[in-house]
Amino acid sequence: xxxxxxxxxxxxxxxxxxxxxxxxxxxxxxxxxxxxxxxxxxxxxxxxxxxxxxxxxxxxxxxxxxxxxxxxxxxxxxxxxxxxxxxxxxxxxxxxxxxxxxxxxxxxxxxxxxxxxxxxxxxxxxxxxxxxxxxxxxxxxxxxxxxxxxxxxxxxxxxxxxxxxxxxxx
Numbered sequence: 001x002x003x004x005x006x007x008x009x010x011x012x013x014x015x016x017x018x019x020x021x022x023x024x025x026x027x028x029x030x031x032x033x034x035x036x037x038x039x040x041x042x043x044x045x046x047x048x049x050x051x052x053x054x055x056x057x058x059x060x061x062x063x064x065x066x067x068x069x070x071x072x073x074x075x076x077x078x079x080x081x082x083x084x085x086x087x088x089x090x091x092x093x094x095x096x097x098x099x100x101x102x103x104x105x106x107x108x109x110x111x112x113x114x115x116x117x118x119x120x121x122x123x124x125x126x127x128x129x130x131x132x133x134x135x136x137x138x139x140x141x142x143x144x145x146x147x148x149x150x151x152x153x154x155x156x157x158x159x160x161x162x163x164x165x166x167x168x169x170x
Contacts, residue, residue: 048105048106049106049159050102050103050104050105050106050159051104051106051157051158051159051160051161051162052100052101052102052103052104052161052162053071053100053101053104053109053111053157053161053162053163053164054098054099054100054101054161054162054163054164055069055087055098055099055100055101055111055113055138055163055164055165055166056096056097056098056163056164056165056166057069057096057097057098057099057113057136057165057166057168058095058096058097058165058166058167058168059095059096059167059168060092060094060095060096060097060115060134060168061115061134061168061170062117063092063093063094064092064117064118065092065115065116065117065118065119065133066088066089066090066092066115066116066119067088067089067092067097067099067113067114067115067116068086068087068088068113068114068116069086069087069088069089069099069101069111069112069113070083070085070086070087070111070112070113071083071084071085071086071087071101071104071109071110071111072084072109072110072111072112072150073107073108073109074150075149075150075151078110078112078147078148078149078150078153079110079112079137079147079148079153080112080147083112084109085101087099087100087101099111099113104157105157106156106157106158106159107156107157108154108155108156108157109138109154109155109156109157110137110138110139110150110153110154110155111137111138111153111164111166112135112136112137112148112153113134113135113136113137113166113168114133114134114135115133115134115135115168115170116133117133117134118133123135131169131170133170134168134169134170135168135169136166136167136168136169137153137166138153138154138155138164138166139152139153139154139155140165140166140167141153142169
């Protein structure tokens with residue numbers, strides 16, 4: 001029996017959309033019960049249902065820099081740990097920006113957002129450790145002296161598309 005599972009994660013960034021595409025081809029099996037019989041492939045299984053997750057982020061205090069939205073699937077260091085996907089909005093205009101994650105499988109997720117005004121790839125802080133750039137999280141549970149937790153930021157994705165509004169704190 002041949003057993004093959006492939007996963008390809010493609011992250012695409014444009015000025016408006018960051019996209020996550022996960023492809024998991026069906027397992028292929030081959031067997032022969034009689035000598036000289038050609039192996040047959042198992043029927044392809046239907047791909048799992050996925051959804052589109054859209055985060056509308058605002059209010060931006062300016063259009064400098066970029067907006068980074070990261071989709072997290074576990075409590076692994078949320079909000080700063082390794083995300084499942086990242087969507088970037090590189091050209092900001094207006095008071096809001098939109099991050100889109102496509103082909104998201106059902107499950108519990110959380111989104112962390114950073115308005116990286118100087119494009120240095122990190123959340124800048126002052127000498128007290130207080131963020132000097134905008135940040136946010138799904139469910140808008142933001143604290144003054146600590147980061148939001150995965151538990152209070154998580155939302156559930158099923159087969160229906162999800163749209164969230166995330167408010168930035170500066």
